[in-house]
Amino acid sequence: MTGGNLLKVIALSLLALFLVIQLVPVDREPPMEEGLVSGPDEVLAVLRQNCFDCHSNRTRWPWYGYVAPFSWLIQDHVQEARGELDFTSWNQYDEDERLELREEIWDEVDLGEMPPDYYVLLHPEGRVSEAEQAILKAWAEEAYR
Numbered sequence: 001m002t003g004g005n006l007l008k009v010i011a012l013s014l015l016a017l018f019l020v021i022q023l024v025p026v027d028r029e030p031p032m033e034e035g036l037v038s039g040p041d042e043v044l045a046v047l048r049q050n051c052f053d054c055h056s057n058r059t060r061w062p063w064y065g066y067v068a069p070f071s072w073l074i075q076d077h078v079q080e081a082r083g084e085l086d087f088t089s090w091n092q093y094d095e096d097e098r099l100e101l102r103e104e105i106w107d108e109v110d111l112g113e114m115p116p117d118y119y120v121l122l123h124p125e126g127r128v129s130e131a132e133q134a135i136l137k138a139w140a141e142e143a144y145r
Contacts, residue, residue, distance in 0.1 A: 021068040026075045028065075030057035035091025037055075046132045047087055048119045049125065050115055051105075052083035054108070057088040099143045106140035109133060 037047060052058050054077060066075045085101060086092070093101060109128050110115035120127045128136070 007090070018068075020077050023066055026066075026068075027056050028059070028061055028072040028075070029057065031089075034058050034089040037087040037090040039139055042135050046128070050128050050132065052087060053123070054078050054115075054119070054128070055085045057082070057086065102140045102143040106136050109136055 037044070039047075046134045048058075053060055059078055061074070082089075085105070090098065105114070110133070114126065115123075115126050
């Protein structure tokens with residue numbers, strides 16, 4: 001087999017593999033909501049814009065979220081994020097947990113850990129502006145008044 005033929009076989013094999021993995025299903029069906037996070041409208045707007053795609057049952061799946069293997073990575077990330085914090089299952093947390101979560105949310109944003117850089121790279125609108133940071137900070141501080 002010549003080098004050119006070998007490259008064709010490899011390319012066709014990779015294409016076939018890519019097509020086959022598209023058949024592996026990804027569950028995008030959101031779990032049942034158990035109470036939406038409460039707060040002022042401006043806080044909810046910031047959370048919806050910057051946090052809900054991963055930390056809620058209201059995920060907006062991007063087009064590449066339907067293409068394996070990216071769909072697998074995104075589904076895994078969303079499930080892990082919901083396990084850490086779910087704004088649509090807020091009623092599962094007791095009052096003390098909710099207060100702590102509000103502070104942790106602000107800490108993560110303040111430290112630049114949330115939203116993650118890779119998310120903002122793909123979703124520039126997900127960057128938390130200074131005005132949005134001020135809203136989240138006030139919401140977190142209000143929890144301890």
